[in-house]
Amino acid sequence: MTVATIARASGICRSRFQIYVPILAVASLLLGNLASAAGTPAGTVIDNIAEVTFDLNGTTATQQSNVASITVEERIDVVVTLQSGQVLVAANDANRSLLFSVTNTGNGSETFSLAIDSILAGDDFDPVPAVPAIYFDTDLSGDFSAGDVAYDPGTNDPNMAADESVDILLVNDIPSTALNGQIGRSELSVAAGTGSGAPGDSFAGQGDGGVDAVLGSSGGLAVQFGEYLVSDVQMSIVKSVLVNDQFGNQDPIPGATLTYTATVEVTTGAATGAAFRDVVPTGTTYSANSILLNGGALSDAVDADLGELDTSGAPTVVVRLGDLSQADGIQTIIFQVTID
Amino acid sequence: MKIFMKFVVLAFAYLCAAMAFAQGSGHLELTTVVQKEQISVDDDGKQQKELVQAATVLPGDSVIYTITFRNVSQESAENVTITNPVPVNLTYESGSAFGPGTVIEFSVDGGKYYSVASELTVTENGEVRAATADDYTHIRWIMQNDLAAGAQGVARFRARLN
Structure with a gap:
């Protein structure tokens, strides 16, 4: 019999268990609510106590085990996604932005540094980063605007909790030499402040609450580019509405007919596959077979002619204008609805 | 003198053993x-x-939890049942519970009701479905035979950190 055996069975030890158990129960409730997509928060201590019940000499007894604990380390991971899709620009445009979303997919809070690179392979021209070139989309407009705060490396590096995201804009000018149809790429790279490198690399004591930080599959670094497409096409669309009620007046009352007239014109360049789409206004009902293109009637059905009423979502008037250039002149689209 | 010391040491050893047995009686480690x-x-x-x-x-x-239980009393223990909650923030890994000579049962309601895996159900939005490993809150191992004095057994399971 060792002294350790005696100690384990001693009353002091047992009473400690009794205190420990209720604390554990409370901690469990709190931690359960904190679990997130990024995983169990870094620094969480998970305790385990087993229990045995048994009958000895006709008496039922219960005994608890020691506490086996594990501590959750911090996993550093980051993801960058492009939100803006391909951005249409013209040569000489200034301050054109690409929108990215940066998400801390690790399980602890982390500070990230941001960098832009607009000299990339695989494109036709190099966008020219504005000064400064990286902004927080502070007003969440999705576009570069006056309210957006510039990123200042080392000063306002975004610190994000697990699962938190921040929208970042890369702002570039389009060179005058960019030609219609050309693509220019610009890239956002995001690196964890604790460090980046090979997945599995560890930073002792650098995680939340002093736990070790370990690089996840991203290696603490995420890179994503976006594209500018030079499109010299400029169009003008003018829409007007005429009210005719059933009493011969121009009052917008239920039953009145609204005649919408839209004029579409390419003012610069040539558009390919142009389509006019206009959602039928809420509170009105589309008047069947009322679409006219340059005076010619188009059926509502999805068929060979250029127009239709698309009812796959909210009823939408669609006129497929196709390839259109300045030489085609003004296209006039008319359709009618009645007020419900 | 030497012999006396020997006796004292021996007596102390006996005392320790006796204390351990006294503490151990009525107990499993x-x-x-x-x-x-x-x-x-x-x-x-x-x-x-x-x-x-x-x-x-x-x-x-x-992670793998291993629970070792030993009968340190001098009597045979009957109806020995080991219970372990699936620790918070961990998910039990299907089929991982192991325990020679035991029937393994699970609970999905915090340890109120237990059943073998194949018979356990969960009611979700009024629909009853078979419970899966994700649902388990507790595991218990019921020994089929008595645990003789001095004998020991083992129970084990594996779980994944969420």
């Missing part, structure tokens, strides 16, 4: 350890898995 698999490469470049103590874990890691 129960210890739990948590380990994880570590893949190491031997001199021949061959990979091998070994269990090492898991002090720290990362989300997605698997």
Whole structure:
């Protein structure tokens, strides 16, 4: 019999268990609510106590085990996604932005540094980063605007909790030499402040609450580019509405007919596959077979002619204008609805 | 004098043993350890898995809990049942519970009701469905035979950190 055996069975030890158990129960409730997509928060201590019940000499007894604990380390991971899709620009445009979303997919809070690179392979021209070139989309407009705060490396590096995201804009000018149809790429790279490198690399004591930080599959670094497409096409669309009620007046009352007239014109360049789409206004009902293109009637059905009423979502008037250039002149689209 | 000292030492040893037996009577010793698999490469470049103590874990890691129970009394213990909650933030790994000579049952309601895996159900939005490993809150091992004095048994399960 060792002294350790005696100690384990001693009353002091047992009473400690009794205190420990209720604390554990409370901690469990709190931690359960904190679990997130990024995983169990870094620094969480998970305790385990087993229990045995048994009958000895006709008496039922219960005994608890020691506490086996594990501590959750911090996993550093980051993801960058492009939100803006391909951005249409013209040569000489200034301050054109690409929108990215940066998400801390690790399980602890982390500070990230941001960098832009607009000299990339695989494109036709190099966008020219504005000064400064990286902004927080502070007003969440999705576009570069006056309210957006510039990123200042080392000063306002975004610190994000697990699962938190921040929208970042890369702002570039389009060179005058960019030609219609050309693509220019610009890239956002995001690196964890604790460090980046090979997945599995560890930073002792650098995680939340002093736990070790370990690089996840991203290696603490995420890179994503976006594209500018030079499109010299400029169009003008003018829409007007005429009210005719059933009493011969121009009052917008239920039953009145609204005649919408839209004029579409390419003012610069040539558009390919142009389509006019206009959602039928809420509170009105589309008047069947009322679409006219340059005076010619188009059926509502999805068929060979250029127009239709698309009812796959909210009823939408669609006129497929196709390839259109300045030489085609003004296209006039008319359709009618009645007020419900 | 030497003999006397020997006697004192011996007497102390007996006392310790007696105390231990006294404490142990009516008791089973129960210890739990948590380990994880570590893949190491031997001199021949061959990979091998070994269990090492898991002090720290990362989300997605698997850990193995091993519960050892020993009858330190001088009587045979009957109806020995080991119970272990699936620790908070961990998910039980299907089919991983192990315990020689035991029937293994699970609970999905915090340990109020237990049943073998195949008969356990969960009611979700009024629909009854078979319980899955994700639903388990507790595991218990029911020994089929008595645990003789001095005998020991083992129960084990594996869980993944959320």
